[in-house]
Amino acid sequence: MKSKALPHPDLPGKGLPRDSVYRKRQIEVAKQLFGLMDISREDLEKRDRWMELGFRYFNAPAAIVISMDRSLHYPRPIFDIGSVTQNICLTALHYGLGTCIANQGITYPEVLHEFAGIPESKRIVISIAIGYPNWDFPANKVVSNREPIENITSWVGFE
Numbered sequence: 145m146k147s148k149a150l151p152h153p154d155l156p157g158k159g160l161p162r163d164s165v166y167r168k169r170q171i172e173v174a175k176q177l178f179g180l181m182d183i184s185r186e187d188l189e190k191r192d193r194w195m196e197l198g199f200r201y202f203n204a205p206a207a208i209v210i211s212m213d214r215s216l217h218y219p220r221p222i223f224d225i226g227s228v229t230q231n232i233c234l235t236a237l238h239y240g241l242g243t244c245i246a247n248q249g250i251t252y253p254e255v256l257h258e259f260a261g262i263p264e265s266k267r268i269v270i271s272i273a274i275g276y277p278n279w280d281f282p283a284n285k286v287v288s289n290r291e292p293i294e295n296i297t298s299w300v301g302f303e
C-alpha cells in the first residue's frame with residue numbers, strides 16, 4: 145500500500161455500482177464501523193492505520209487463502225469457492241472461532257504467492273481471517289442490516 149501501487153487481484157473485479165442499493169448498504173456498514181472505531185472521514189492517519197490493519201487480517205492469528213487452478217474458466221468455480229468459504233466460516237463458528245472473509249488481503253497477490261508458496265498456476269480468489277473473536281474490539285460490534293426475507297423471495301404455487 146505504501147508503494148501506492150493500485151490493487152491488482154488475481155481475479156479482477158469492479159466495485160459496487162454507484163448509486164446502487166448495494167453500494168448504499170456498503171456505505172451504511174462502513175459508517176457504522178468507522179463510528180464504532182472512532183475514525184472520522186477527515187482523519188487520514190486513522191483511516192490509513194485501519195487500512196493497514198485490514199492488510200494484516202485485523203491481527204488475526206491466522207488466515208486461510210483460497211485459490212483455484214488458473215486453467216479453470218470462471219465464474220463457475222467462484223460459486224464452488226463461495227460454498228467452500230461459507231462452509232469454513234460455519235465450521236469455524238461451530239468450534240467457537242470467528243472469521244472475516246477478506247478481499248482486501250488478496251489485492252496484492254504476489255505477496256501471498258511468495259510468502260505462502262502458492263504456485264503461479266493458482267489464482268488466489270479470497271482469504272478468511274480466523275481466530276477467537278475479541279468482543280471488546282469495537283469493530284466486532286458491527287451489526288449489518290438484513291433485507292427482510294419477504295423483499296427478496298417470491299413464492300410460486302403456494303397461494
Ligand SMILES: Cc1cc2nc3c(=O)[nH]c(=O)nc-3n(C[C@H](O)[C@H](O)[C@H](O)COP(=O)(O)O)c2cc1C
Nearest residue numbers: 173198243244245246247248249270286287288289
Ligand atoms: C467476498 C467478501 C469479501 C469481503 N472482504 C472484506 C474485506 O476485505 N474486509 C472486511 O473488513 N470485510 C470484508 N468482507 C465483509 C466481512 O467478511 C463480513 O461479511 C462483514 O463484516 C459483515 O458481516 P455480516 O454481513 O455477516 O454481518 C467481505 C465479505 C465478502 C462476502
